[in-house]
Structure formats: structure tokens, C-alpha cells
Amino acid sequence: MSTAQTRRKAPAGERVADWADGRLGIYSLAKANMRKIFPDHWSFMLGEICLYSFIIIILTGVYLTLFFHPSMNEVEYHGSYVPLQGQLMSEAFASTLDISFDVRGGLLIRQIHHWAAIIFLAGMFVHMMRVFFTGAFRKPREINWLFGFLLFVLGMFTGFTGYSLPDDLLSGTGVRFTQGAILSVPIVGTYISMFLFGGEFPGTDFVARFYSIHILLLPGIMLGLVVGHLILVFYHKHTQFAGPGRTNKNVVGMPLLPVYMAKAGGFFFLVFGFIAALAGLATINPIWVLGPYRPDQVSTGAQPDWYMGFAEGLIRAMPGWEINLWGHTLVLGVFIPLVVFGLFLGMIALYPFIESWVTGDKREHHILDRPRNAPTRTGFGVAWVTAYIIMLIGGGNDIVATHFHLSINSVTWFVRIGFFAGPVVAFIITKRICLGLQRRDKEKVLHGRESGIIKRLPHGEFIEVHEPLSQEQMYTLTAHEQYQPVEIGPTVDENGVERKVKGSEKLRAKLSESYFGEGAQIPKPTAEEYREITSGHGHH
């Protein structure tokens, strides 16, 4: 008894932790993760913006479900928004008006929800670009790339089903457009449309159906993907840029506890605070201005949320091709954009696998590429973004035309041609810029950096003094790897028997040549080159 009393009891926190460890095994988890190292770079917070806006969307979304009625029952409006008094509208629209005008703080939460969704999608887009241009998608992170890609696509559709719920004039028009696109699908289009809308458009079902898709099905899948995405980030450990002491075998940075707990946790509040203030200052989706949906009414300048603008552009730019044969209609003018939409997005999903096939590289990559050091990849990326932006312009062709006093026809024609020509031009320009930057890096390593000091030599010549780089800079600028292009190899084997060269092999050799061949990268400065130059008078 007395010994037990003299032994000091462990503090309460420790006892709780012991209790949890005995049941959940938290100590082994904490051992691996509590002091986990995260490298520092501004671009690594892009993904955090996505994660946090996703959490904000879920929090505010739950609040909205408490007040929103996902019903298309026709009601007469008698709320506090005077201009719509007595109007017929769906219960969905009426309850959205109530959230905006009668529930205190309802408008704020609605606007936070919508702003966060827009930022979520924008964040994912930019985050994906970061991962793409730095080659962070390479082994072992291809699957996480796919998770991220799926999150982006599902995010688009969750956003679309979400902004369709208020059943206002603008969103209803968007739903009508979707239904028209579904009708264009050969053979099954009309059936899908009838089944989705419970009959003819608009019917009385789609709000309730979109609601369960928007608040349950898609977010459920997305939550799973987000968790998987994060687990893989933890498991793979974060990538880092090359630099002194940073290798493919380590990760250099600051520990989760306390630095990143404070930085990342604090960043959540920064993002949330920013969005909350934005929602207080900037109106988004003022459905009361638009009025309830009527299939025979529309307003000009109808625009979807930005992330659907690309699809909108495709549908606007496509010529109205229709083939009528044997009593059937192939609505190419709508169906082709629908297919291109999928292919164009799918292309970016498959890219990591294409690149790893071309390089044949099976090693793990944890050091990020600077975009300039992978000119062909960077060129592809910029070409893709160019096509995306051109279609975004196409999606707003009416807005562009009215704002810049241009003819809608010329804007549309610009988009039609630009969608094909723009990426090619962008690819060529980007590649050249990358090579130029590579040359400059090489120049800097071999000759040092321009100091800006002009010296006059005794015989009158002016020279600019170049200062040699520090060892750190020199290492950083030469740390990147350079592949050699793959060759097909001898077409005759050692016995003189002709070997059949497969088409895929030829294709790979070609691609490899365009990725890493002559003119596709500037050879890194070698030790010999450096010696030769530095052993001279340092002149150039």
C-alpha cells in the first residue's frame, strides 16, 4: 500500500494515451509520423488549399442540408424577398431564398460553400499542374496521380450537381444543356435522359436525385479518395527539389510536430478565414436576381461555374454536324464535344504511364524536376493548358464578344482554329524557352553569374566581371538527370537472323528521340568543360 502511494501517478495525458495505445496501438503510428519530415516550398501548399477547401465545403454543406428542401413541388413564394412575392417556384428555389434572406447567417454559409467549391476546383487544377510540371507523378506516385485526377473530375460533377440544386433560371439552363448532351448519345441517349429525369425534361425528380448524388454519393467517394491520397502522401513521403543535402534517398525539412502542425493547421484557418471574408464581401450566385427556372425562359450571358467552362467551350465551338441515316440521327455536333471532353481529361490521367513507357525508367523518383529540365513534358503540359484555356474562352465567347466589342462569329472561329493551332504553337515556344533556360543554367555554372560590375582593363577593353557560383548553386544547377534516347538496336541478331522490329518499339524510339534526342535537351556541363574554362584565365 505505502509503496503504491509513494509512486507518483503518471500525468492524465499519458494515462489517456496509454489507454488508447492498449486498444488502438497509437504509439507505433505516432513513432513513425509525429516527427515526420516535410520539405518546404511554396508550391507544396497548393494541395493543402484543396484539402482545406474540401473540409470547408463539407462543414458548410452539412449546415445547408439543415435548411434546404430538395423538392420540385411547386409553391407560391411568400418569403421576405419582395420582388419575387407570389411567384410560382419549386420548393428547392424557395428554400434557397429562405436560406439567403430569412435564415440569419444562411447567406454567408451558402456563399462560403460556393466560394470554397470554386477555390477547391481551382486549387486542384493548379495543384495538378504543379505535380505535372515538376514530374512529381513519376514512380512511385502514379496511383496518387490517378486519385488526384479522379478527385478533380468528381469535383467537377459534384460542383455541377451542387449549383443545379437551387433550381434557378441559370442552373436550370445548365441542366437543360446537360440533358441535351445526354440525348446526343447514340442508341441509349433518350433512355438515359428518361431514367435520369424520371421522364421528360425537366420533370419533378432531378433536384432530389441530384441532391443525393451531390451530398452523398460523390462526396462519399471523394472523401475516400482524399483519405487514400493523404495516406499515400504520408507513405511515399513528400517530394523535394534538388539542392545541397537533398537526395533521392532522403527528405529534408521540418518535422510535423511542431512546425507543420502549426503551419499546416494554421493554414487551414488562413484559407477558411479568407473564404469567409470573401463570402462576406463578394456576392456569388445571386439566385434571387435570376429567378426560378422555367424551360421557356433564359437570360443572356448564361455561364456555368468556371470549371465547366471548358466543356461549355467545346459545345459552343463545335460545328453543328448531324448525320441522318436509316431513320436515325447521329448528333455529332453535340456528341463529339462530349467524347472530346472525356478524352481530353483522360489524356492527362494517362500521361505518367506514357512517360514511364518512353523512358523505360523503373526507379523511384523523389527529386522534382525543374520544368525547364524536362522540355518535352513541359511543352506537352503547356499545350494542354493552352487548349484548356482556349476552350474556356470559347465557353465565354458571348462575354468576350460583348466586353471587347468583337463579333461573336470571329471569337468562335478563333476558338475553333485556336484549339488545334494553339497547343502546337505553345508546345514549340515552351520547348524553346526551356532550352534557353537550360543554356543559361549551363552558362552560369561554367562562367559564373553576371555581377553587374564593369571593369576597364589597362589596354582599354571593358569586361563584365563574372562571379563563380557557390558550391550549393553549382550542385543545384547540375543535379538533374538526363536520359539518353532509346535506340531500336540491331535489327539482326548475333546469328545474322533478321529480328522483327515491333511497331511499338519504333514508336518508342521515335518518342524517346523527341524527348531526349539532340535538340530536346542541352547536355549538362561536364567536369572537363568546367576544368577547361576555370583553369584558363576565367575569360569567356
Place this chain on the structure above:
Amino acid sequence: MSSQDIPEENLPAEQSAGHDEHGHGAVSPADDKHPFVDPGLPPHEPRIQDIDERAAKRSERSVALLFTVSMLATVAFIASFVAIPVDKSVFIFPLGRISALNFALGLTLGIALFCIGAGAVHWARTLMSDVEIADERHPIEAEPEVREKVFADFKQGAKESAIGRRKLIRNTMFGALTLVPLSGVVLLRDLGPLPEDKLRHTLWSKGKLLVNMNTNEPLRPADVAVGSLTFAKPEGLEEHDHDFQNEIAKAALMIVRIQPENIKDKRELEWSHQGIVAYSKICTHVGCPISLYEQQTHHVLCPCHQSTFDLSDGARVIFGPAGHALPQLRIGVNEEGYLEALSDFEEPVGPAFWERG
């Protein structure tokens, strides 16, 4: 996608080794042979807060101030919620006239949250250790022995289940597992009716009067002036009808008057009445209601995707993504002098679909 045929030497070599043993600040000298070697992590440079306690105190006070502001903002949020009426609006430059409550709540909540974040980040940046630490990475692939063990275990398990030997079990199991999801598919059948010919018919039929959408009065030819655009619905369809939305989505009509000599299309002239022509308002592209009329050229433009139709020439598409002309409604005048439909549309209205033909 095998790449066994790519020789190792085509892959770039790892950067010069030998950096792993260097810890903090240990710079390996670059010699003639290796001018670009990794010098290792640079030495830690202390911040002012690391060496000057007064600077650290200042940081501490800044962080505490930010957290305090956050607390005050939360109090202000609650106070605004209670004090500001929900229907009060204020003019705030340059935002214009906005809801006072929304403005106050958004701003106070924003400040309350942002200051917590700013405080935490400032704390991390100035007061927490900023010494960089290196963590080792380990290859993700398992060691060959582990791989062997997993495969052996799997083979053992498969053998014990006898799935390979007892083919009957295997095949019937696959059969059952393939069939059972069909129940789920069948269950979706009642999501909606079959299309049948629903998309081919509208509410229009012979003798139905054309009712002005705005006045809810039947139209006479004299009501339709040259250069005007009138929207009409079939007689008997009222906003309160439970199927109003579905019916108007197909029956919506736009009526314009064109001098008969300006009508280029022969059938259009036949189906018109004294130059009054009635066309479906629903765009044949993806179904937006067309609502912009240019009276000089008789062009109508869909505001959604800018398909442009020439109403003086059979409403053929002259620009934009629509694939075919707008369907025309054949109209005439009844004994009482009102405009009436002479039949339903001859072709489906709205977007094209597979069965349209």
C-alpha cells in the same frame, strides 16, 4: 509495356554519391574531378529570435495579439448575429448595397479564423525551431525474400482452397458473382418511363389557339406587329398546371411577322398567315429557349451557345453549333379571327436524338 529491352546505360546515373554521410554544415570539398558534388546541407543560420530574447518576446506578443484579435472577432460575430436585423442592407463602397448582416458576419468570422491561422504560422516561423532535419527514405518495393514469401503463401492458400483443381466450383462461383449485380441493374428500371414517342409530340394540335405568354390572351393577327417578337403557349396550358414545366419545355413558341415577299422558304410561306410565322422557341442544339431577335435581318440567336437561325428562310442554321433548323408550327386563323395551330409540329422540337431520324 515491357521495357526490359531498354539497356541500363540509357538511364541516367545517380548523382555523385558520398553525400549521405555528411551531416549539417559538413561541406565536402569540391575537387578537380568532381566540381559539382553535393556540398551537403548548409549550416543552420539562426534567426533574430534565436539569438535575441527581446525579438523572441516581440514575436510572442505578436502571436498573442493575433489570437486575442481572433477572440474579439468571435465576440463581434455573435454580437452582429444578435444585433443586426436579417433584412437590413447597407451601402459599402465599392461593393454597393449589400446585406449588413452578411457583411458583418463574413468579416468577423473571416478575421476570427484568419488571425488564428496567422498567429499559428507566425509562431511556427519565428519561435519554433527551423533547423532542417533529414529523414531517410526506404525503397517501397519489398525485399526479394518478402516477395517470395508472399507468393508462396498465396500459392499455398490457393492450393488449399483447391480453386484450380475443382473447376466446377470456380466456374459456378464466377457465374453467380457475374449474375448477381444484374438485380441491381434491374432495380433501376423504374427510374423513368421508356422514351417511346414522347419526344415527338407537344401540346399543339389542330385548332389550339395561340395564347400570348405575357397577357394570357389569345392572339389575333393584328396583335403581331412587324418587327416584334411574341412568345406564345397553347391554349389551356396554365402556370399552375402540374405538368406546366414539361409541356412548356416542348410547346414554347415564338411568333414574328415578316413581309410575305421577304419570306424565302416556300413551305414557310405556306405555313404562315399573312407573314406571321410561328417557330419552336426551343433551340435544336441542346434545348435552350431562344430569345434574341434581330428584326432587320430576321435572325434569332440562342443566348446560350449562339446558334443563329434565319426566320425568313425556314429558320435554317446560319451560324453556331445547332445541327438543324427550328421546327415550324403550321398556323392559320379560325372563324373568330384568332390565330390557331393547324397541327402539331411535324418533327420533334428541341435537341436531336438517336431516334429522331
